[in-house]
Structure formats: structure tokens, C-alpha cells
Amino acid sequence: MLRETTDVNLDAKKISLEFLDDIFKPINVQTVGVRLWDGTLWPDAAPRPVTLVLRHPGALRAMFQAGTELALAEAYLYDDFDIECDIISVFELADGLSNATKGWGSKLNAAHKLLKLPARKADRKNGRGPANLDGKIHSIRRDRKAVTYHYDVSNDFYRLWLDSRMIYSCAYFKSPEMSLDDAQTAKLEHICRKLRLQPGQRLLDVGCGWGGLVMYAAEHYGVNALGITLSQPQADLANQRIKAAGLSDRCRVEVRDYRQLDESQPYDALVSVGMFEHVGAALLPAYFKKAYTLLRPGGVFLNHGIARRATDPPESRGSFSNAYVFPDGELEPISESLHAAEMEKFEVRDVESLREHYELTLRHWVARLEAQYEQVRQFVDEVTYRVWRLYMAGSSHGFRSGRLNVYQSLLVRPDENGSSGLPPTRADWYRD
16 A cells, blocks of 8 residues: 555656646746645755745645636645745746746646645635625625635634734835835825815715724815725724724724715715725726715815736636635726726816836735734634735736736715815825
């Protein structure tokens, strides 16, 4: 029996090395190496920034047999393989791996080799599983389930690797050397200046997270702020933080869908940061129409959201992100978002890309998450840790490569005379 196992492992080793030569070597990426289950290094023993660790003889079969992004991701989540050191560097292989998992008709030899590797049935019952949503897509009920799937993991989990204000969106780095805390504070200040907030104004934050922006705006600009979220744990912690800061008379956070907001008392300013990705293409008109009716004439709306390139297709429903990260999330090109806003009578006053800022923000998050691994595992399972590590590293690569972008769009509801009420330049945004 031992001899049979040894022979199987030797055959699997030979096949695995041949497969790596066939599929990985042509990609010619110098930053990634592979270590087999027995310690063998491929393509050689030279040190590299990142190492893929094959956990067992059937690892490559688990990774590539299905030929999908999701199967490759799940092979990592359930420890068919691991990624050591700089996980972001592994995404230099992304295009090559994508090609390697598609078009098996031209790679029949490689596919045949995979089938000779032993199959391993991983235990996927313990730990975070894929989202299981029902009901009409982007209905209020289903949207709440989708959002809570991502955000109701553990406040303590997020607290370990976010900044001290717990801002879960792109920071604003005035220089690459800025700390994450300072860059997130700079982002809040940048938003408040764009909105040109004044004491006594009413501010609505749609998708407010843990309340960092409403607290900052209330404390530094004297506004009366309401934040809404679909996550009860977020709202509970946000209101605790608001109370501890002595701001309960000026801001609060409620659990509410944006479609359920009362329009009878319009706001002076609206802001939405990192929530727009959950709206859905079909509901863009309704989203902007609701925002328009929530604003007084002359009011401003800053919409901050991630976008895909117009030349790229929408993400597949069978993607890793849709299954394990942001179920029902949809990224639309900025051109489509602005068109939808204009069709609902908004005037577009400014559009700013923060793409490089988000790449750097995600690098901070990944490094902080990895550094807090032991503490993180006190609050979430190994699969959850790997989901966040993988999606944030992949997103950082997406922003660096230009596949992803993030925009702040400043929209205004002109008054009955067509006046925007805005100054002629942006100089006040950048005052010392």
C-alpha cells in the first residue's frame, strides 16, 4: 500500500512538473515560483516575491480542471494551494492563468495530464460558503441579504485591518508615504470640501458603513447628518461611536434602504461612497431619480463608486466576486452612470478618478490583514480570511492595470432658474 502511494505521488509529481512547463513557463513571469507538496521547487530554487504552494498531488487538477475563475479561487479558499508572501504579485499571472483555464481544445495534452492527477474532495462544509440568495434581484429584501452577506461578518474583523475610523472605501493619498489613517481623513475632508458643507445643513450619507463620514462632517463642518446602511451591526457600532464622540445631537445612523427614504424634507447635500456598486444597472434610473427628489433645488450629490472599462463585458454571475464577495454587485462604465444621472435632470459638475489611490488603499488593507492573521482568526474562519485576502489583492491589481476605476462624480440639482449655486472654480477644494 505504501509502495502504491509512493508510485502515485511520483507520477503526480512528474505530471505536475510537465503541466507547469506546458502552461506556466510560456507566461514568462519572473516574480512567481511554485513549491510542490514534497518541497520540490519550480522552475528553479531562485527566490521570488511570491510562491504558489501545491498542498497535495491533485492540487493542479483542483485548480484547473473545471477551467473557471471560480474553481481556481475555490482551490485557494479550500487549501488545495496556498499563496506565500506578496499575494498581489501573483496577479501578474492573471492573464496567463485565464488563458490557461480556457480553450482546452488547443491544450488537449495539458488537459489530459490533469485527469491523470488524483482527485481530492475538499471539505467545504466548515467555513464561509458562497452566497445563497433568493427572490427578485435587487429587490429590497434580496439587496439586504446581499449586503449583509458581505458586511455582517464581524465588526471586530474589520476593525483589525481598517483605519481607526473604519472607512471601508478608497482613501486619498496626497503622497504615497501617507499613513492609511491620514489618507482616510484626507478623503473625508476632500468629500466635505467638494460638497461645500456649511453649518446647519442637512447631509444624507447613503451606505454610510460605520459612520465615519457623518461623524467627520458633523464634527468639522457643523452639519446635521443622517447615515443609512442595510447592516444592523454596522449601525449599532456607528451609533455607539457617535455617542462616545458626543455627536448624538448632530448625527445618527439608521438601518434603511435608500428607496424607503422620506422625500418630504429635502437635504442640502447627498453623498454615497462605495454603495453604488450594489445598485444594479437596471436600477440606475431609479437610484438617481430618488437622489434628485431627496435634494433641495441647488443641492449637491457626490456619488463615489467603482466602474469597469466600457470595453470590458459585465462580470459573470459565476465569478468569484459574485459567489463569495459581493453577490449581485454590478460595475458599470462611468459613461453609463453619468448618462443615467443626466437623464434624471442632474447636472454633472465634476468627475475625478481616484484609481491609483484605490490601488494603494488596497495594498494597505492586504498588508494589515496579513499582519493581523492570528487575531483575525479569532473572529472569522480560514476561508473568510482567504476570501478577503484574495479579493482585495485582486482588486489592487485591477486598479493598477486599469481594469477597474473609481470615480467621484459631483452632481447638482439646479434651481428653478437653472442656477447651480456653485462658485466658478474649484479653488476652495484645495485651500491650505
